[in-house]
Amino acid sequence: xxxxxxxxxxxxxxxxxxxxxxxxxxxxxxxxxxxxxxxxxxxxxxxxxxxxxxxxxxxxxxxxxxxxxxxxxxxxxxxxxxxxxxxxxxxxxxxxxxxxxxxxxxxxxxxxxxxxxxxxxxxxxxxxxxxxxxxxxxxxxxxxxxxxxxxxxxxxxxxxxxxxxxxxxxxxxxxxxxxxxxxxxxxxxxxxxxxxxxxxxxxxxxxxxxxxxxxxxxxxxxxxxxxxxxxxxxxxxxxxxxxxxxxxxxxxxxxxxxxxxxxxxxxxxxxxxxxxxxxxxxxxxxxxxxxxxxxxxxxxxxxxxxxxxxxxxxxxxxxxxxxxxxxxxxxxxxxxxxxxxxxxxxxxxxxxxxxxxxxxxxxxxxxxxxxxxxxxxxxxxxxxxxxxxxxxxxxxxxxxxxxxxxxxxxxxxxxxxxxxxxxxxxxxxxxxxxxxxxxxxxxxxxxxxxxxxxxxxxxxxxxxxxxxxxxxxxxxxxxxxxxx
Numbered sequence: 001x002x003x004x005x006x007x008x009x010x011x012x013x014x015x016x017x018x019x020x021x022x023x024x025x026x027x028x029x030x031x032x033x034x035x036x037x038x039x040x041x042x043x044x045x046x047x048x049x050x051x052x053x054x055x056x057x058x059x060x061x062x063x064x065x066x067x068x069x070x071x072x073x074x075x076x077x078x079x080x081x082x083x084x085x086x087x088x089x090x091x092x093x094x095x096x097x098x099x100x101x102x103x104x105x106x107x108x109x110x111x112x113x114x115x116x117x118x119x120x121x122x123x124x125x126x127x128x129x130x131x132x133x134x135x136x137x138x139x140x141x142x143x144x145x146x147x148x149x150x151x152x153x154x155x156x157x158x159x160x161x162x163x164x165x166x167x168x169x170x171x172x173x174x175x176x177x178x179x180x181x182x183x184x185x186x187x188x189x190x191x192x193x194x195x196x197x198x199x200x201x202x203x204x205x206x207x208x209x210x211x212x213x214x215x216x217x218x219x220x221x222x223x224x225x226x227x228x229x230x231x232x233x234x235x236x237x238x239x240x241x242x243x244x245x246x247x248x249x250x251x252x253x254x255x256x257x258x259x260x261x262x263x264x265x266x267x268x269x270x271x272x273x274x275x276x277x278x279x280x281x282x283x284x285x286x287x288x289x290x291x292x293x294x295x296x297x298x299x300x301x302x303x304x305x306x307x308x309x310x311x312x313x314x315x316x317x318x319x320x321x322x323x324x325x326x327x328x329x330x331x332x333x334x335x336x337x338x339x340x341x342x343x344x345x346x347x348x349x350x351x352x353x354x355x356x357x358x359x360x361x362x363x364x365x366x367x368x369x370x371x372x373x374x375x376x377x378x379x380x381x382x383x384x385x386x387x388x389x390x391x392x393x394x395x396x397x398x399x400x401x402x403x404x405x406x407x408x409x410x411x412x413x414x415x416x417x418x419x420x421x422x423x424x425x426x427x428x429x430x431x432x433x434x435x436x437x438x439x440x441x442x443x444x445x446x447x448x449x450x451x452x453x454x455x456x457x458x459x460x461x462x463x464x465x466x467x468x469x470x471x472x473x474x475x476x477x478x479x480x481x482x483x484x
Contacts, residue, residue, distance in 0.1 A: 060158045062165075065151040075169065078176035079152050083128060084110050085179065086119055093117055113150070121168045124160040129153045181268045181295075188271040191278055195287040202271060204261035210392050211262050212255055212385040212416040217376070221259075224374060225267060229349065243350045245339065245371050249359040250378030253417030256355045259378070260299055269351065270296045276303075282334030289338045290346050297351040304361040332363055340371045381416045383409055389416060393423040394432065401433040408440035412447055 066076045087096065087109045095112035111117065113132040118125055132150050156164055186202040208218055228244045235242040246263075248256040264271050272292050279285045292298065339352060354372060356362060366372060381389075383406040390396055422439055426432045 058157055059155050060161050060164075061153055061155045062169075063151055063153050065149065067149075075173065076150075076152060078173045079128075080110060081176040081179050082172045083117065083119075083152075084108055085175075086117065087111075121171065122163070124156065124163055124168070126160075126164065126168060127155045129155070184268065186264060186268065186270055188273055189292075190273050191275055191288055195279075195284045195291075197272065197288065197291055199270075202261075202264065204258075204265070206258045206261035207265055208262050210388070211258060212381065212388045212392075212420070213259070214382055214384050221263075221374075221376065222266065225263065225351075228351075229267060232349070242348045243352060245352045245354075245373045247359070247367065247372040247375045248353060248355045248378055249375065250357070251380065251415060252357055253415035254378035254380065255416050256378050257301075259376070260297070260353055260355075263351065263353075264297055267295070267297075267351070272296055272298050274298060274300050276300060276330055276335075279330050282330055282337075285330050285334055286338065292347055292350070294348045294350065296347075297353060299353045299355070301355045302357065303354045303366075304356045304358050332365065336365060336371065339366075380413045381409055381419050385416055386419060389420050389423055390433075393420065394429045396429060399429065399433055401437055404437055405433065405440065408437070408444060412440055412443040414440060414443055 064076050064079055065073055067073055087093070093111070093115050095115050097110045097112045099108050099110070111128070111130045113130050116127060116129045118127050120126070129152070130150065131153055132148055135147055135149050154164070160168075187199040188202040189197040189199045192198045208222055211218060224244075232242060248259060250256065260271065263269070270293065274288065276285075279288065289298070338346075354366065359367075359375075367375070386405065386409055387397075387402075390399070418439070419436065422436045423432050425435065
């Protein structure tokens with residue numbers, strides 16, 4: 001080995017000397033070129049050398065700066081949001097940036113300047129780096145101070161250039177949009193002063209996980225919602241407005257409002273709570289509905305009693321009889337024109353929800369498919385709904401009282417709201433569940449008494465009917481005898 005090193009030593013020294021001589025020659029040539037060659041020739045040579053260098057290297061780089069002119073670069077913001085979700089996969093990073101927004105409890109972890117991280121997309125590796133540089137301001141334009149320019153640089157093998165531009169970056173933008181939609185705060189809007197919306201923050205915690213509803217029915221709603229939001233191109237192809245209508249019907253206290261909040265939280269849609277009694281005319285209604293944003297939910301609660309919605313034939317008759325000086329009211333045809341008419345195309349990706357306690361009172365024109373596409377019955381509490389409520393309020397999956405409670409729930413009519421109210425009264429699980437047993441037994445007793453009283457009333461009515469019929473028969477006989 002020593003002899004091999006001695007043999008290689010002259011060759012190594014010769015190589016170093018040759019490299020040094022070549023470097024000195026290149027510097028001399030460069031110096032002479034700067035002095036003797038015109039600037040146009042120097043620029044052409046420099047461009048040619050850069051082109052040759054780019055062809056010889058395997059790595060390409062895309063630079064995404066924070067700003068474009070005076071406006072922010074949306075791609076930069078999308079990359080920042082996307083890479084924040086990939087930090088955990090790059091635990092070797094030595095420096096991280098941590099910040100928080102409006103929600104102080106939630107921390108956002110991002111890259112620090114000079115750090116690098118790798119990301120893999122469909123088998124291709126992309127290396128990201130956050131670069132900062134200072135740029136001096138233009139004193140002639142009032143920008144004397146230096147400012148910091150931040151940019152993301154992504155490097156990759158040159159054979160993945162088309163994938164990076166046409167697939168990877170669009171994927172990052174779409175992912176960042178989904179993240180933003182999921183994290184943005186929601187609002188609920190109320191109509192005030194005829195044709196104006198007033199927003200407040202929507203903090204309702206209801207989700208499909210906590211909703212007291214049978215799993216099969218719950219899953220069918222979730223599947224329908226997920227299918228709806230993915231069908232933009234489908235609705236455009238078939239020539240229909242991108243909207244979906246849901247009718248929630250059932251007794252009070254069965255969770256209609258909680259379901260609406262769960263839908264809003266699931267889709268991250270704002271809610272527009274329309275109070276029809278506060279709208280004076282169809283034109284005011286139209287202005288309100290056109291003022292809604294896309295990706296929103298229009299809710300009309302208790303539609304059967306908030307306003308008198310009559311058949312369109314009756315509307316035409318009444319309007320022809322009424323004088324022109326009378327104040328016009330919202331009509332069924334005015335509402336339907338937005339739900340399913342020309343004005344229904346004034347926005348995209350909208351959910352329309354009507355609620356009622358009495359479905360049979362509604363005009364059939366409101367119920368047909370295309371207006372109310374899915375009818376959801378919100379019924380009394382079931383055993384499955386009870387178990388969800390018990391887990392929500394007391395974090396238990398089973399208790400010794402479950403068999404008795406579930407047997408009673410199958411025999412009596414009790415709403416989820418009534419069950420939830422009893423479960424909330426006491427933090428002690430045993431006490432709360434025994435109180436629920438008492439409530440259910442009381443309801444069973446009341447139902448039994450009502451049933452007995454009803455039977456007595458029916459029996460009495462039947463007896464009275466027999467007596468009346470007997471009297472009528474006697475009267476006929478007497479009448480017949482008199483006539484004879």
